[in-house]
Amino acid sequence: MDFVMARNWWALVLRGIVAILFGVMAFAWPGLTLGALVLLFAAYAFVDGAFAVAAAASGRTGGTPWWAMLLEGLIGIAAGIATVAWPGLTALALLYMIAGWAVATGVLQIVAAIRLRREIEGEWALILSGVLSILLGVGLAIMPGAGALAVVWYIGAYAIASGVLLIMLGIRLRGWFRKTQPQGVEARLA
DSSP, rough: HHHHHHHHHHHHHHHHHHHHHHHHHHHHOHHHHHHHHHHHHHHHHHHHHHHHHHHHTGGGGGSOOOHHHHHHOOOHHHHHHHHHOTTTTOOOHHHHHHHHHHHHHHHHHHHHHHHHHTTTOOOHHHHHHHHHHHHHHHHHHHHSSSOOHHHHHHHHHHHHHHHHHHHHHHHHHHHHHHHSTTTTHHHHHH
């Protein structure tokens, strides 16, 4: 997964950009109705999951464990589809769905970061992103009665912070990939 993740650094950067855009939209329109929040979350979870699956699928040739990223992506896609399939979710059910997704995603990000520790420096960004995700999920589960505005702000702040960390990791992986490749090989693989 180390070489494959480094070769596909751009997928992490794209995931980070999508997360930041989602977070900015959540702050720009804090008066979102529950229906709009449901659709916004569904779109984010689905797109984030699709990027994770794409990154995992491109890593299948390496023979290294790619299952954590694949599982993270499938969970994101499933959360997006389930959210669209049942748009009449109550605020409480939506909070618990988001909380479960955030905890599962965080755990899988930490697993992926631990695997990267042997290969590069800077895996802390993915660990921190995973910890933030877990904290978001636990916070939402503990305080389900929080107002919709607070939930939008929590999710927006998480998305922006996570997006920045994913972009930082992607850029670091890009640098590592370029340093480890002989001249000419990088152009064929990147």
